[in-house]
Amino acid sequence: xxxxxxxxxVALTSQKGxxxxxxxxxxxxxxxxxxxxxxxxxxxxxxxxxDTNKGARMFLFRPTLEDYIFSMNRHxxxxxxxxxxxxxxxxxxxxxxxxxxSGIGSGALSLALLRALCGTGRLIxxxxxxxxxxxxxxxxxxxxxxxxxxxxxISADIQxxxxxxxxxxxxxxxxxxWHAIASVSRLxxxxxxxxxxxxxxxxxxxxxxxLKTHGFANITTFELLKRDWMVDERRARPIDRMVAHTGxxxxxxxxxxxxxxGSSGE
Ligand SMILES: C[S@@+](CC[C@H](N)C(=O)[O-])C[C@H]1O[C@@H](n2cnc3c(N)ncnc32)[C@H](O)[C@@H]1O
Numbered sequence: 001x002x003x004x005x006x007x008x009x010v011a012l013t014s015q016k017g018x019x020x021x022x023x024x025x026x027x028x029x030x031x032x033x034x035x036x037x038x039x040x041x042x043x044x045x046x047x048x049x050x051d052t053n054k055g056a057r058m059f060l061f062r063p064t065l066e067d068y069i070f071s072m073n074r075h076x077x078x079x080x081x082x083x084x085x086x087x088x089x090x091x092x093x094x095x096x097x098x099x100x101x102s103g104i105g106s107g108a109l110s111l112a113l114l115r116a117l118c119g120t121g122r123l124i125x126x127x128x129x130x131x132x133x134x135x136x137x138x139x140x141x142x143x144x145x146x147x148x149x150x151x152x153x154i155s156a157d158i159q160x161x162x163x164x165x166x167x168x169x170x171x172x173x174x175x176x177x178w179h180a181i182a183s184v185s186r187l188x189x190x191x192x193x194x195x196x197x198x199x200x201x202x203x204x205x206x207x208x209x210x211l212k213t214h215g216f217a218n219i220t221t222f223e224l225l226k227r228d229w230m231v232d233e234r235r236a237r238p239i240d241r242m243v244a245h246t247g248x249x250x251x252x253x254x255x256x257x258x259x260x261x262g263s264s265g266e
Pocket of ligand 1: 078079102104105106110128129132156173175
């Protein structure tokens with residue numbers, strides 16, 4: 001049985017799904033639902049529960065990556081889990097890939113990519129602001145317990161970035177990604193995939209133009225809407241509010257040709 005141990009993190013989860021990520025150390029932990037003694041968590045099985053001194057039930061789960069991303073120090077806008085999932089799948093991330101990403105922001109995408117690489121391949125994150133690079137590194141090493149050996153963070157401007165590299169995948173989460181295309185088109189292998197996330201459709205159009213003139217084909221753009229539902233014995237309906245817009249994901253494939261004539265449509 002894989003029971004909770006001293007020093008690890010637990011997601012204390014109320015019956016309504018509210019979560020508190022707490023390290024298992026000696027002493028009490030209090031919220032508006034009451035107090036539990038953290039030493040009582042040690043030896044409990046995942047999914048078991050403890051009751052607070054106010055009688056509220058707290059389930060004990062190991063935090064998921066989504067739990068961690070929403071609890072970590074976020075000094076920039078992050079890529080939301082619904083988009084992270086799509087990026088991993090449509091970006092066809094697999095163990096062994098060499099990936100170039102810019103910028104690193106708070107490290108949410110880096111965490112998802114590193115998890116998908118399963119300790120293999122390589123992730124290179126290029127970030128213009130050294131203080132963001134430092135904070136993202138803290139978030140990432142806190143999650144993995146150490147700096148992953150297959151991850152390099154480089155403080156540089158991606159628009160003027162040079163490296164002896166032919167990446168399999170490139171991810172851009174930048175305010176002006178089209179200014180990075182001339183630079184990154186040299187750093188990706190033929191057949192490699194480039195993905196970019198932008199909140200505004202004007203950015204997407206600028207990207208399309210730039211990608212086309214730098215040897216990219218099959219340029220497609222989509223967005224994902226995630227609508228949560230409230231389901232119990234009495235009700236089954238969408239909740240009143242949702243995160244209605246995060247960003248557009250643009251996907252393109254690098255070809256050996258530098259200038260591609262015609263439109264990407266059929
Ligand atoms: C929205 S944040 C990225 C968030 C990140 N994808 C995440 O999920 O946490 C954008 C980042 O791009 C960085 N950035 C902006 N322009 C850049 C450039 N020209 N070169 C490198 N990094 C840049 C910013 O400093 C910022 O950290």
